[in-house]
Amino acid sequence: MKFLGKLIIALIAAVLLILLVLYVLLQTRWGAGWLTGWVNQHSGYHITFDEMDHSFSAPSHLVLKNVTFGRNGQPATLVAQKVDIGLSSRQVTEPMHVDTILLYKGTLNLSPSTAPLPFRADRLQLSDMAFNSPKTGWDLSAQRVSGGISPWLPEAGKILGSKADIALSAGSLTLNGMPASNVLVQGEINNNEVTITNLGADIASGALTGNARRLANGGWVVDNLRLSDIRLQTAKSVSDLLQPLTTLPSLALGRVDVTDARLEGPGWAATDLDISLRNLTLVNGSWQSDDGKVSMNASEVVYGSLHFLDPIVNADLSAQGVALRQFSSRWEGGMVRTSGVWQRAGNALTLDELALAGLEYTLPADWKKRWQEKLPAWLQTVTVKKLSGSRNLIIDIDPDWPFQLTALDAWGNNLQLARNGEWGIWGGNATLNAAAATFNRVDVRRPSLTLNANPSTIAISELSAFAGQGMLQATATISQLPQRMTTVSLNGRAVPVNVLHNWGWPQVPLEGDGNLQLTASGSLAADAPLRPSVNGQLQATGKSGQQVQQIMQNGVVPGT
Template sequence: MKLLGKLLLSLVLLLLVLLSLGYAVLRSHWGIAAACRWISDATPYHLSISRLSHDWSHPLTFHIDQVTFGEDGQPALLIAGKLSLSLTARQLISPTHFAQITIEQGTLVLSNLTPEATLPISADRLELQAVKLLNPYPTNCLSAKQLNGALTPWMPSQQAVLGKRFTFNFSAEDVHVAHRQFDKLIAQGSKDFQQLTITALSGAVERGTFEGKLSRSAEGQWQIPRLQLDNIRFQTDKGLADLFAPAMLPPVTIQDLTINHLSIVGRNWVINDVSANGQNLSNISGLAGHLALNAESLMLGTEQWSQPHLRLTAAEGNVTLDQFDADWAKGTVSAKGQWLRKTGALQLDKLDFSNVRYTLPSDWRQFLQSPLPQAIQSITLNNLSVENGLFIDISPDFPFQMTAAHITGSQLQIAQQHQWGLWKGEAEYYAAAATFNRQDIRALWFKVSATPDELRVQDIKGLIQEGPMIGNLAISQSPTHPFTLSLQGERVPYEAFTHWFWPHPLSGQGNFSVNLKGNLPSLTASPSSLQGTFTTPSFSQPVGSE
């Protein structure tokens, strides 16, 4: 027994001598350089270390200065000013697994790690202190400065450098994620394979702040119990419709959304000082939820809306416009209605304009000939009201103006099959004064009725100077739009007709009758053909063009 005891004591002493010798060698410049060469030659990685240090007050922790580590044939994955390794009893059976790894004042370049590589080390805890992170892949851009935080545990695997299951907390500055910049970002949470949970998220972005919490399921659906955005200002190259296109939004549910003083500058649109509240907003099984929104102004192209107020309710993919009010064109506009997802029908139960002063854009005729967005198949105005409107068209070929206009309409279908028009409904129009191609008409009044087969403008009445005029217009809804027009008047100045269709100068005044027929390429275009007669007591002349 004494011999066995002496043998064990000798082995322990020998082990201590070897450990002391190894400790001394590794702390020398020659020893650490030799160890780095051996690791670089024996493994598919390259390693460079400047100095190894150790403090006996923390006997299981070693500090390494000026570390460079990466795959053979690749630029460095890690360049660190200081790396700390905390040992554990597990080192006896798993030498490359540590209790804790701490990286200080370093740079991680994730794109320098090939997807098929698996890092040979792991730890119960990975801690980062003032680390710079880079991942400049064009499709997954990620970078950060002053990254501080911890990952528990850190078990890297192939194509998962952070591991598949861990908890985390971190803070960083100047963060870039998918080409979006955050001045500051703080997050804590966990990941379990493809399921991500962020229990606390906050930061600063675009001169504003945000906070909330969220989670992503293994199927890629996002659940956001709470999200608040404050004083954020940002720009985008997307159009307003593109920004909310289904391809731009992942499947997401937001239970509680709060927005304060948000402003966005987009491509051909601007919205200023938005405040909004939303509950149970979702696009997973069709649109759902409730949203109330106020803004200082909204600009779409050349159109500007002041103080818009919007309330929406969505269920089963259908959207109800509970309320829309705004100041527009020096007047006001308000609307209520709904959009039905299955049919693409937009039905406005109410559309009211009051005291608007509106100059039509130069391309308004082309706009009415262009198709509606794919999501809107038809538009119906159940009740239309225009009070004291002023409408001006300054196009040089046929300008017009309507002053103190009043319009009432019901069941007006102004679009079908993605095309503008007037397909159903009835309306009544009155304007105290109107000008058509520089010819004044007072007290203009008429009725409009439309069916899928025909559009009628009936009981046209007006005064040209002191002469009354009456008439009727009928337009077929067929593609060539054949039409008939009849007008009669008394004591009317004949020069009015030289402003409209008569090619020769006329003078005097008196009675007249006009009967015309022809075809229209569209409801907003000039006739492609015109035939008829213009009759006065002194002459009767044919009117025609082919």
Template sequence: MKLLLKLLLSLMLLLLIVLSVGYAFLRSHWGITTVSRWISDATPYHLSVQRFTHDWSHPLRFELNTVTFGEDGQPALLITDKLTLTLTAHQLISPLHFSRITIEQGTLVLSNLTPEVTLPVSADHLVLQAVKLLNPYPTHCLSAKKIDGILSPWQPSQQALLGKKFTFAFSAQMVNIAHQQFDKLVATGNKDHERLIINTLSGAVERGTFSGQLSRSADGQWQVPSLQLDNIRFQTTKRLNELLRPFTLAAIELHNLSINHLSIVGPDWVINDLSATGQHLVNPPSPSGHLVVDAQSVVIGTEEWSKPHLTLTAQNDALSIDKFNVGWARGTVTARGQWQKSSGNLSLDELSLNDIRYTLPENWRAFLHTELPQAISSITVKSFNFNNGLLIDVTPQFPFQMTAAHITGNQLLLAEQHRWGLWAGTAEYYAAAATFNRQDVRALWFTLEANNETLVLRDIKSLVDEGPMVGNLTVSQQPPHTFALTLRGDKVPYAALTARLWPQPLSGRGSFTLQLKGALPSLLEAPAYLDGTITTPTFTQRVAP
């Protein structure tokens, strides 16, 4: 028994001597560099440590100074001034698993790690203090400065350097993601394989601030319990529809949104001082979503809208436009209605334009030939009012102007099967004064009826010079768009009617009856042919096709 006791004491003494010699060996510069070189030769990694320090007041904590670590054949993954390893009893069965690994004043270069490689070390806690992060791959451009944080536990795996399941709390002075800079970024949360929860997220971006919460389910569904943006101003090279496309395609739930004083400048558009609040904003829409948007101004191309206001409510398959009003062309526009997602029908209960002063763009006819977006198949306006408007077209081929125009319409079908037109409804039109191809017309009035087959202007009444003129016009909605026009007048200048239609325009004034037929390449183009007669008390002239 005494012999066994002496043997154990001898072994313990020998072990203590070996540990003391090893400890002294590692504390020397030559010793730690020799161990680093041995590890580099014996493993698929390269390691360089300049100094090993230890304080017996913290017996389980060891410090490595001026450390470089990475894969063989690759630049360094980690370069740091100080790496602290805190041991645990777990070292007895897993020597490379530590209680805590702390990196101070270091740089992590993520692109220098092969995705298929699993790092051999792990820890209950990974602590970063003033660490710089780089990942310069073009598809995952990521960098950060002065990261402070903790990740628990840290169990790296293939293609998951941070591990698959952990909690985290980080802050960074500056973060660049895909060339977008965020300052004073703070984030806390946890990750469980594909499931991610960020309990707090805040920072500064584009001269403003943001804060919120978000999560991603295992199937890729994003949920944002809250998001607040304040005083953000930025420029983009994307067009407005390109900027909004990811939000319309992504599966996302945004429960509470608050935007204050957001301004965006695009290549040909500007949104100035936008504020918004929203609840339960879901793509696809939820039955209880609500959004209120206001802005100081919106500019798209040459068009400008001042102080737009929009209130939307989602109702199952429908999106209700509870309120819309905006200043435009020195007047105002108001509307309310709803849009059906399944059918693409936009139905406006009311559309009013008041005191508009608008010069039509040169391409307005071509625009009416373009198809509507896929999301809108038809547009119906149940009640339409155009009050005291001024419309001007300066096209050289056929300029016109309508002054003090008033239009009231009911059940107007303005688009069908993605095509603009006037496919149904009734309307009444009045203009105090008008000019068609430089011919003045006063007190122009008529009623309009439309269906899929014909477009009819009834009881056309006007004054040309001092002479009254009345008539009717019928136009086929289907190609070749044949039409029939009848006009009667008294004391009307004949030149006003014949200057563009007859080879030898008439002169003088008097009574007349005009019968004219023809066909239009489209409802917005000049006639393809004309056939008709003009009859006066003294003669008859004909225009032949």
């Protein structure tokens, strides 16, 4: 029995000695190399570390130095100067589930090919780490990341697990090309939903704060978002800048506030921009809202050829459409003001009032082409219940037929300016007066026009102007059918007998002033030249009574 007792004691001593030797060896480079070599040979992972430290002052902690970990044949998932593993009694039954893991000064690289990690911890702590997540739909790169995830139970395809509380900060971060600094994120993961209870960051020289939820279907609910003092310069257009929002299944915005923003991109800019948005959901390329509101003001907004100064917008959003309570702005040297409603049913815009005052506006070079283009699907009808214009200057610099209207006043009622997605004058009545005008280099004074329109015809009941020492008066009708057949009846008294020459009629063999009588018809079809369709008759009487009669057929007057 004494021999058996001595043998047991000897075996225990030998085991303790072996454990002591292993304990000492594992804290050397040789021991670390042997252990990592064994793991690499017998698993699908690759791990290296220089040495393992253990101190009896903290007996439950193992510290690995200069660690590299990843999947065989793949880039390293983790590189860290130090990994501190906190052990507990759980290791008896779950050796790979530890109390804490601290990653210190290194890099985490996560991608779809990242290995499902074999470790678990009640808490994962990061200290001064870098974080990269390319090719995951969120091109994320972060530096100086610190914080914790509790518990950390990683799964295949879910590096943070299905349930966890998160509190992380980053000195700098870039998400889908957008840089930020001093980032703070607090929230939780609950299966496929993510709740961000507190989000803060310095972005584009300004500040971002808010909270949001990511739904299981990939949509987002932003309860509160505030952007202050943003200064953004980008090479993207407005549509490209907002394009990531359109890729989401849905985006519900509860409250969004933008204050004192300055934004600039190719062909667009906004200065001192304030926006307040309430209760708006973007889904399937459209929007939805119940009791929503949007307000905007800025000192300057540029979008393409449009340049607004001090614009103000206030609108209410509902399931039925948009109630535009106010739009006003200084524009083209004058002022524009309107209010109205856009109705989702029928995609119809009805403006209660449109006021234009003091404009100095040069029409775009391609305005005729734009006039003939189809409107977008969301805007099929445009109606102006009341139009008023005062002291406006309108210029067209088309070299083939330029014109200018000076001190133009306008009045209109129930003007339907678009129907079935086509611009036009489809209904209503209007009167235009100007102090002076030039039409294709012919000066006239006090031009005036009165028209009434319906779906079949535009009737111009009065068209007049002073020319030379006399006056021109005309009436006209324009068919609303695609051929736009037009008839004109014009009389001139004591006017230059060749006043019509620059307007397309051949010169008459008379000089000075006289009287004119013209009847003509033609087609103003969009895709065909006017002249070949014109048929008409002109009778001119000179001062001394000489008379000349010319007949035009298919745009040609024989002998001229």
